[in-house]
Amino acid sequence: MTKTPHISVQHLNVHIGNQHILNDININIPDKKVTSIIGPSGCGKTTLLRSFNRLLDNTPGVSITGKVLVDGEDIYDPKAEVTHIRKKMGLLSQRPYPLPMSIYDNVAYGPRIHGIRKKQELDQLVEEQLKATGLWNEVKDRLNASATRLSIGQQQRLCLARGLAVSPEIILGDESTSALDPVSTSIIEDLFISLKEKYSIVLVTHILRQARRVSDYIVFVYGGKIIEFGPTEDVLLNPKEELTREYVKGYIS
Numbered sequence: 129m130t131k132t133p134h135i136s137v138q139h140l141n142v143h144i145g146n147q148h149i150l151n152d153i154n155i156n157i158p159d160k161k162v163t164s165i166i167g168p169s170g171c172g173k174t175t176l177l178r179s180f181n182r183l184l185d186n187t188p189g190v191s192i193t194g195k196v197l198v199d200g201e202d203i204y205d206p207k208a209e210v211t212h213i214r215k216k217m218g219l220l221s222q223r224p225y226p227l228p229m230s231i232y233d234n235v236a237y238g239p240r241i242h243g244i245r246k247k248q249e250l251d252q253l254v255e256e257q258l259k260a261t262g263l264w265n266e267v268k269d270r271l272n273a274s275a276t277r278l279s280i281g282q283q284q285r286l287c288l289a290r291g292l293a294v295s296p297e298i299i300l301g302d303e304s305t306s307a308l309d310p311v312s313t314s315i316i317e318d319l320f321i322s323l324k325e326k327y328s329i330v331l332v333t334h335i336l337r338q339a340r341r342v343s344d345y346i347v348f349v350y351g352g353k354i355i356e357f358g359p360t361e362d363v364l365l366n367p368k369e370e371l372t373r374e375y376v377k378g379y380i381s
């Protein structure tokens with residue numbers, strides 16, 4: 129484990145209405161590694177991921193206690209600035225949601241909002257991020273075409289490029305390959321592996337093979353609690369907890 133965690137979760141409890149969704153979560157998410165959150169449907173994986181960038185705030189009936197420190201700053205401190213926190217994180221959801229504009233404008237969108245206006249600077253940024261997501265050669269001759277005309281797999285990589293263009297530090301992926309074909313899935317998985325050089329990556333996945341392929345660390349969640357957390361090989365091949373063993377073997381789903 130790296131010495132300084134990028135995200136440190138301390139005694140996090142999430143209730144929605146009278147349901148206790150996350151129960152005393154304590155975890156240190158390592159810097160510049162891929163950490164995958166696994167567990168059966170409804171165990172709280174997405175809720176945990178969404179707690180990292182305060183996406184739960186608008187959920188009706190939610191109450192959140194405990195701390196989530198990002199780079200040492202408690203994002204649930206009443207004085208914390210949500211925009212500043214969110215800028216540190218890019219979220220890739222299950223399905224790609226390209227903006228209804230050109231490929232170029234999708235990537236330039238965030239930088240423009242953050243005040244970058246010079247065409248040369250934007251051109252360079254767009255090219256850089258399209259290269260980082262392996263799209264450049266596929267789209268360089270049609271940058272002004274509508275993003276919605278790309279394949280679903282390409283759209284997902286474009287959404288990743290759009291997120292990376294605002295210089296986040298952390299990439300959150302919520303089942304982000306579930307709508308993709310096997311080839312696009314494998315491209316996105318390889319991207320996660322290469323992007324960890326620069327970013328801390330946290331993924332929610334149902335697919336154990338995917339978790340094994342891409343992750344350095346695994347968090348196994350069951351019934352709103354963290355049952356086990358550790359290096360991928362340890363958790364998947366030599367779990368300490370009986371519940372993890374049963375889940376990995378497919379006895380619980």
Ligand SMILES: Nc1ncnc2c1ncn2[C@@H]1O[C@H](COP(=O)(O)OP(=O)(O)OP(=O)(O)O)[C@@H](O)[C@H]1O
Pocket residue numbers: 144147149167168169170171172173174175176187188
């Ligand atoms: N907005 C909400 N209102 C009420 N209950 C919610 C809400 N969001 C999530 N829940 C409940 O919280 C629990 C955890 O949901 P969550 O989506 O985090 O689980 P998950 O492990 O990601 O599930 P899946 O793998 O099926 O996506 C579930 O029981 C779900 O019904």
